[in-house]
Amino acid sequence: MLESKPGDLPKKKSLSGVLESGGDDGKVPTTIKIVAGLYFLQKIKTKWRRFKMTTKRTSRNFHGLNNNLKEADEQALESALKELTSGIEKLDQESISAMQQRLDVKIKPTRSLGVLEDIGQQLAGIFRTSQPKIEGKAVLLMGGDHGVVTEGVSAAPQEVTAQMFYSYLEGGAGINVLAEYGGAKVIATDIGIAAPLDPPELMVNRVKNGTNNIAEGPAMTRQEALLALLTGAQIAAKTVDSGVNLLATGEVGIGNTTPSAALVSVFTGHSVEEVTGRGTGVSDEALKHKQDVIKRAIEVNQPDPSDPIDTLSKIGGLEIAALTGAILEAAYQHIPIILDGIISSAAALTAAQLAPISARYMISSHNSEEQGHRLALKQLGLQPRLDFHMRLGEGTGAALMFPMVEAALKIADEMATFESAGVTTGDF
Structure with missing residues (x-):
């Protein structure tokens, strides 16, 4: 029996080598030419998609505004918002189909990985490639206070907002721990x-x-709402420019479940009682009072649900507006964004009212204890993926989804196929 040593084996030519020098007989077979043509065409298409994506990220002066948004007047802010929302594109169906084809040949029954496969397809459509990669992760945590706390709608005093904000900067809060665990800043x-x-x-x-x-009048002026929204968008844009391509939403603001419930009620049509939860943990009596305050706020302000900025400015919050902008900018930049609880979902509803297609860029995380959260997600066409009875906020539920999102891509990239593993496909 003859044995061959590694050095005795004939070297295989690469595809580019065959094209350059031909096969063993010096000629390039027609089949190889066709395959090579298709291969290089696909590479060109992929590079073009990435070029368009990079160009969109960097070759603009932030929707027609200079870097100091506070210098812009209301008309300029309205124009910038229009450019932002009109620039949001549909997901790429070709990439979605290609990702599903990749998943269907893995050694598993078809669709047996459920939500992981859904996430994989969604990411493919968002990134416009059948081989999406997560390059960097971040939680965008927006802080804002609410005048409505004077109505006694929260169990915690307003000064806690600033105190918690310092905790985030120092890295000791719940969101810092969970974000670090998920590899995010x-x-x-x-x-x-x-x-x-x-x-x-x-x-x-x-x-x-x-x-x-x-409960007495508008939360802010229309210009302030626009400024907060576009500031959130600008923060998202800068974060993406730094190399992050997976975002999550977080917030801090004592009393912010009250305006969030008001927004969810107006945008979904559900009653105040259906969408209002206990927030920081108020009693039954305090919950009834909170619901009455929300009803009064809606009655006093008469928000127009067909005008999302009107609604946001009258019964919303500054951090909610900023999250709305961050969500819209993520969609504009072809970046997925993970939602957290009721406050994030109120912002997501506002974003979807401004640009319905933006909902396709959202990834839901957990099922908050706030009862309006599930109703908001349903309106967005989303379902909660985790049910941990959480109501902390900060982005903690969203941070728990980072490993799940990456797991979806791990399956696509690393799981064996029927062919590579030598497994019979059968009828499943």
Whole structure:
């Protein structure tokens, strides 16, 4: 029996080598030419998609505005929002189909990995490639206070907002722990905290010192709502430019479940009782009072659900507006964004009212204890993926989805196929 040593084996030519010098007889077979043509065409298409994506990220002056958004007037802000929403594109169906084809040949029954396969297809459509990669992750945590706390709708005092904000900066809060576990950074931004922060540079993005009391009148002006929204969008854009391509939403703001419930009620048509939860843990009596306050806010302000900015400015919050902008910018940039609880979902509803296709870029995370959360997700066409009885906020539920999202791509990239593993396919 003859044995061959590794050095005795004939070397195989690469595809490019065959094209350059021909086969063993010096000629390039027609089949090889066709395959090579298709191969290089696919590479060109992939590079073109990535080029378009990169161009979209960097070759613009933030939707027609300069870097200092606070210098823009209301008309300029409206124009920037219009450019942002009109630039959001549908997911790429070709990439979705190609991803499903990749998943269907893995050694498993068809669709047996359920939601993981759904996420894989969604990411393919968002990134516009059948081989999406996660390059960096971040939680965008927006902070804002609410004048409605004077109505006694929260069990915690307003000063807790600023105190917790410092905790995020120091890295000791729940979201810091879970984000680090998921390999993500936390970007905390003061959009509308009421108390002064030290150093003052922390307040550079602050639109105003908390909202007005929505039970007495509008939370903010239309221009302030637009400014907060576009500030959130700008923060998302800068985060993406830094190399992040998977975002999650987080927030802090004592009293913010009250405006969130108001927004969910107006945008979904559900009653205040159906969408209002206990927030920081109020009693039955306090819950009834909270519902009455929300009803009064809607009655006093008469928000127009067909005009999302009108609704946001009248019964919303500054951090909710900023999250709305972050969600829209993520969609504009072809970036997936993970939603957290009721506050994030109120922002998501607002974003979807402004640009319905933006909902396709959203990934739901957990089922919050806030009862309006599931109704908001249903309106968005989403289902909660985790049910851990959480109601902390901050983005903690969203952070738990980072490993799940990456697991979906791990399956596509690393799981064996029937052919590679030598497994008989059968009828499954």
